Amino acid sequence: MTQTPVAPAVAPLFTPFKLNGLTLPNRIVMAPMTRSHSPDGVPGDDVAAYYRRRAEGGVGLIVTEGAWIPHPAAGNDPNVPQFYGDDALIGWAKVVEEVHAAGGRIFPQLWHVGGIRRAENGPNEGVPPASPSGLFKPGKQIGAPMTIEEAENVIDAFATAASTAHRLGFDGIELHGAHGYLIDQFFWAGTNLRTDRFGGDLVARTRFAVEIIKECRKRTAYNFPIVLRFSQWKQQDYAAKLAETPDELAAFLAPLVAAGVDGFHCSTRRFWEPEFAGSDMNLAGWTKKLSGKPAITVGSVSLDQDFFTSLAGKPAERTTADLGRLVEMLARGDFDLVAVGRALLQDPNWVQKVRAGQLDQLAPFDPAVLKVLT
Numbered sequence: 338m339t340q341t342p343v344a345p346a347v348a349p350l351f352t353p354f355k356l357n358g359l360t361l362p363n364r365i366v367m368a369p370m371t372r373s374h375s376p377d378g379v380p381g382d383d384v385a386a387y388y389r390r391r392a393e394g395g396v397g398l399i400v401t402e403g404a405w406i407p408h409p410a411a412g413n414d415p416n417v418p419q420f421y422g423d424d425a426l427i428g429w430a431k432v433v434e435e436v437h438a439a440g441g442r443i444f445p446q447l448w449h450v451g452g453i454r455r456a457e458n459g460p461n462e463g464v465p466p467a468s469p470s471g472l473f474k475p476g477k478q479i480g481a482p483m484t485i486e487e488a489e490n491v492i493d494a495f496a497t498a499a500s501t502a503h504r505l506g507f508d509g510i511e512l513h514g515a516h517g518y519l520i521d522q523f524f525w526a527g528t529n530l531r532t533d534r535f536g537g538d539l540v541a542r543t544r545f546a547v548e549i550i551k552e553c554r555k556r557t558a559y560n561f562p563i564v565l566r567f568s569q570w571k572q573q574d575y576a577a578k579l580a581e582t583p584d585e586l587a588a589f590l591a592p593l594v595a596a597g598v599d600g601f602h603c604s605t606r607r608f609w610e611p612e613f614a615g616s617d618m619n620l621a622g623w624t625k626k627l628s629g630k631p632a633i634t635v636g637s638v639s640l641d642q643d644f645f646t647s648l649a650g651k652p653a654e655r656t657t658a659d660l661g662r663l664v665e666m667l668a669r670g671d672f673d674l675v676a677v678g679r680a681l682l683q684d685p686n687w688v689q690k691v692r693a694g695q696l697d698q699l700a701p702f703d704p705a706v707l708k709v710l711t
Contacts, residue, residue, distance in 0.1 A: 340395075344694025347660070349668040350675065351692055354397075356631055357599040358560025359508050361442060361674075363397040364667060365688050368635050368678035369446040369511065369566075371402050371417060374710050378405065378412075378419035378460055380428035385435040387710040391681060392441025395688035399441055400511050400564075400602075400676070401432070403448030405460070408494040410467040411449040415459035420445060420498045426505065433506045442508040444564065447498045449491060451519025452479055452528065453572070467491065468522050469535065469545075474573035475527035488535055488545060491519070496552035499563070509562030512549060515604045517571030520546050524579055524589075525571065539585060543592045550596040564633070565593060568604035569620065575606075583613055587627040600631035602676065608636035609662055622671035635676035638663060639687075640702055660696065682706050 343351045351363045375384060388399055405412035407421035419425040429445070436443045452468030465480050466473075467487060473479045483491075495512065502510050514520035522528040523545040529536050535545045546565065553563055569578045580586035590601070603621035605612075612620045621634035639660055663675060679702040680687050690698050 341689065341693040343692055346694060347664055347691055349664050354631075354673055356398075356509070356564075356674075357562040358558075359442060359562050361397040363395070363688070364674050365395075365397045365691075366633055366635075366674050366676040367391050367396045367399040367681050368676035369400045369402050369513070370678050370682065371414075372707075372710060373414055373416040375418035375425075375428070376416055377424075378415060378417065378422065379424045380418045380432055382431065383710050384418070384428065385431045388432050388443065389435040389439050389441075390685040390711075392436045392439035392443075394681075394685040395692065396441065396677075396681065397688075398508075398674070399436060399443040401443065401445045403446045403513050404429075404498075406447050406449055406491075406494045406498040408449060408467075408491055409461045409464045410451075410454055411494070412460050413450050413454045413458045419460065420447060420501060426501065430505050437506070444509045444511050444562070445498075445502050445507055446511045446513050446566070447495055447502075448513040449495070449519040451517075451522045453518060467519065469528060470530040472522075472528045472530070474517070474571070482531065485533060485535075492545070492548050492552055495549045496556045499553035500556040503557040503561055509564065509599075510553065510557075511564045511566055511602060512546070512553070513566055514546055515566045515568035515602075517573045520549070521567065521571065524567070525577065527571075527574070527577065539579065540588050540592060543589060547592050547596040550593065550598050554597045562599045563597065564600045564602050565598050566602035566604055569612075570604075570606065583623060583627060586623055590624060590628040590630075594628050594630055598630065600633065600673075601625075601628065602633040602635065603672075605634070605636040608634045608638060608666075608675075609659060610636075618671055619666070622666065625670075625672055631674065632672040633674040633676050634663075634666070634672040635678065638675060638677045639680045639691075639699055660691070682711070685711070 404420040454466035471480045471482045571577045621632040625632035
């Protein structure tokens, strides 16, 4: 298929990029977005077709919705896909096949919800939540702290899922370490009160993630990309921060880099917001500068409001002004890749329209699209 020439105003978005052993055709990533359209945890043909449409639309890299790792307390929704079990893995193999047939590249996002889980929710109803210190958020106890053995079992489960992804032909993996879920609960001082090897100061609290990264690397390949998604904010507290200063962020990132992570997906609610005073760089910009590793930015790209506001029922209006700002930040080297979420749910051909400079054809986000796979 002959591609439309790239409009000069968006040209930086359409240059190739190499992430470890994987070459991407452009800088646009489909952000992971929970869809809950996989009954009993099994992604069906409709899920495979949904991802294929985004690959056909020109997305450089697809990061799937979060998938439960093989641990009994990992999930909290029976309609979110699992990354274990024969039926689910047959479904994921079909997803990979369809995306690759369309010329796409795809990572699964490997997920454990930790202390956010409710025991009464499936899968595995009745299994209590697993969390570093038995906390949902500071001061809210929801169970007992994980033992060392339980933490090591979760590390093994992440690595097993990584090995499975490699075997199924995925192009890399993303570890979900953001938004107040399990890995992030180990990062966050408010939910990690441990005094063993998985607790302590900001650097010490990275140990759980460090061991996951090392074990995932051991069970995959040296050139298999491993990306970690992290955030300052938590769904338990939007104002929370892991790092208050650039020096603290540098200290946080260093052990993760040493463990072998290939890049960081820096989750913010609005990509244009500066992370620290005195600079207009966002979290991804600071992360790339301080770690030397590729960084993915994300947050309300081409929309006028963040996801949580739109969930309240207010549609997000299309805005093209922020695309100019986004391209400017990418061109000056703040970050390397741009994750797009709701805009790609609304229109699988968003990338093609941006490539052609047809910004007037970009549609505003309608929350109704969350109910169906289009």
